[in-house]
Amino acid sequence: MPTSKKFLSEKKTAQQTISISPALKDWIERYVNVTKKDFPKDKRFKSISSFYNYIMEKSMEILSHGKTLDDFQMFVDHQTKDFFEKLTFRAFIPLHEECVRSHRYVDLSLKDFTRFLFLIRNRYLDGVELYDFVEIQKRFEILRNFYLENKIVKDIHLEIMSDDKRYPKAIFYWTGNYRNLFWENSKMNAAVFGIIGVKITKVIYSEKDLYCRFNLRATDLIFEEEKSRKFREKTLELANYNVNYLLKHQKILEDEDFYLWMKFAEDKDAYIKFHEDRARDQWIKKVIDDIENTHKPKELISSILRFFNKLHWIDIENMESKSFKIRLSEENDNREIDYLFNILSKYSNISKTEGKYYLEKKIKV
Numbered sequence: 001m002p003t004s005k006k007f008l009s010e011k012k013t014a015q016q017t018i019s020i021s022p023a024l025k026d027w028i029e030r031y032v033n034v035t036k037k038d039f040p041k042d043k044r045f046k047s048i049s050s051f052y053n054y055i056m057e058k059s060m061e062i063l064s065h066g067k068t069l070d071d072f073q074m075f076v077d078h079q080t081k082d083f084f085e086k087l088t089f090r091a092f093i094p095l096h097e098e099c100v101r102s103h104r105y106v107d108l109s110l111k112d113f114t115r116f117l118f119l120i121r122n123r124y125l126d127g128v129e130l131y132d133f134v135e136i137q138k139r140f141e142i143l144r145n146f147y148l149e150n151k152i153v154k155d156i157h158l159e160i161m162s163d164d165k166r167y168p169k170a171i172f173y174w175t176g177n178y179r180n181l182f183w184e185n186s187k188m189n190a191a192v193f194g195i196i197g198v199k200i201t202k203v204i205y206s207e208k209d210l211y212c213r214f215n216l217r218a219t220d221l222i223f224e225e226e227k228s229r230k231f232r233e234k235t236l237e238l239a240n241y242n243v244n245y246l247l248k249h250q251k252i253l254e255d256e257d258f259y260l261w262m263k264f265a266e267d268k269d270a271y272i273k274f275h276e277d278r279a280r281d282q283w284i285k286k287v288i289d290d291i292e293n294t295h296k297p298k299e300l301i302s303s304i305l306r307f308f309n310k311l312h313w314i315d316i317e318n319m320e321s322k323s324f325k326i327r328l329s330e331e332n333d334n335r336e337i338d339y340l341f342n343i344l345s346k347y348s349n350i351s352k353t354e355g356k357y358y359l360e361k362k363i364k365v
Contacts, residue, residue, distance in 0.1 A: 012053065097178045113188075117195040117239065118232070125196060125222075133160045133168070151177060152185060154210070170198070173213035186212050190246045194239025197221030203246055271312035271327065273336065280339065288343065301348050301359055313340055322348070322359035 020028075029048060036045040044054045124139045140158045147153050156174035172189070176182025190200060193216060202215035221235055264270045274280035291303045301322055308314050309324070313336060317323040328336050344350060348359040 012049075097180050113191065114232075114236065117191060120192055121195045121235075136160065147174075153177070153182075167218050169218070170216040171213065172216055173204075173211070176210040176212075179207070179210065182210050182212070186246060187243050190214070190242040191239040194237075194242040195235050197224065197235060197238065199238060200242045200245050205246075265310070268312060268315075268327075273333070277335070277339075280336075284339075284343070298361075301344075301361065304344065304347065305359070308340060317356055323356050324359075325356055 028051070032045050032048055032051045035042075039045060044050055124136075124143065128135050128139070137158065137160060144156050144158075147156050154175040154177050157172070159171045161169045161171070172193070174189075176185065186205075193200065193214065197219050198216045199219050200214050201217050204213040205211070219238065221231070221238060224231055274283070287307055288304065291300060291307065295303050302319060305314070305316055305319070305322065305324060309316050313326070313328050314324045315327055317325060326337060326340075328340075330337065341350060344359060348361055351358045351360070
């Protein structure tokens with residue numbers, strides 16, 4: 001339990017003797033002397049004693065607010081904090097946890113993240129010598145502190161194995177706090193490694209424990225200095241490969257059904273067909289009613305056409321002329337086709353020319 005500060009004199013008269021190593025003593029003296037030259041008016045660096053006093057007082061204030069000594073390992077430097085503050089924001093976790101639920105098996109649109117991904121690459125690889133694993137690990141620890149401080153993950157580790165000098169391998173593993181956000185961050189991590197030039201060779205994922213591990217292997221791209229368009233295309237290709245590797249690893253059939261239906265919705269050769277007319281009437285009527293209640297009269301026909309296009313019953317040829325073709329089979333889906341025309345005829349006149357259907361708004365007499 002944190003202790004409070006007693007109301008004693010603030011005068012600097014008491015003395016406290018401590019024992020430190022010669023290396024630490026030299027480090028502190030050099031730091032104070034150099035910083036004093038840069039900031040001569042800063043009283044904190046007026047003397048070694050002033051510096052010690054400031055550090056100890058601020059440390060006690062931090063500890064009195066519930067922090068522990070272990071938290072000192074998690075401080076994020078200003079450069080890292082400023083870098084990520086431009087790209088992140090504070091948000092209510094439960095809200096975003098629910099929002100990203102339906103995005104679990106959707107591919108990342110890397111075009112939207114290109115600038116962000118290359119900023120990450122430049123920040124953590126710029127100036128690093130080839131095979132300088134110590135520096136790479138050091139830079140990762142800075143990123144790790146940011147992740148932990150912002151509770152993006154519960155824990156995160158990178159272990160570099162330097163047995164293969166040409167294509168070094170590594171293990172990257174982390175545990176999360178929230179199921180859906182954890183999965184989204186896993187996709188982002190996979191993309192970041194691709195942009196850096198590192199390929200995922202194996203994935204271990206536990207839904208129950210919110211644990212994920214990547215086995216990684218460096219490619220020639222990690223050592224590539226050329227920043228040409230071809231280079232960027234190759235790294236984006238590797239990033240896409242990594243994300244798809246992760247998505248394919250997690251079998252969709254073992255997850256909730258609507259993720260599988262989302263995939264079907266992208267396939268034009270699949271379409272919605274109902275077992276019973278009652279179910280069909282119920283679902284389609286609900287959508288049509290919603291369209292009528294939320295759209296202007298002049299938008300009704302276009303919106304209804306888009307809806308049947310989403311069911312893959314039709315292909316819209318031209319929205320301006322309200323023209324379309326039937327995708328359904330005239331041999332096997334005659335009931336659906338009749339139902340479609342019954343709906344459309346309530347709102348428009350239908351004509352057919354050269355295999356295409358055209359809708360015209362009905363004129364009230």
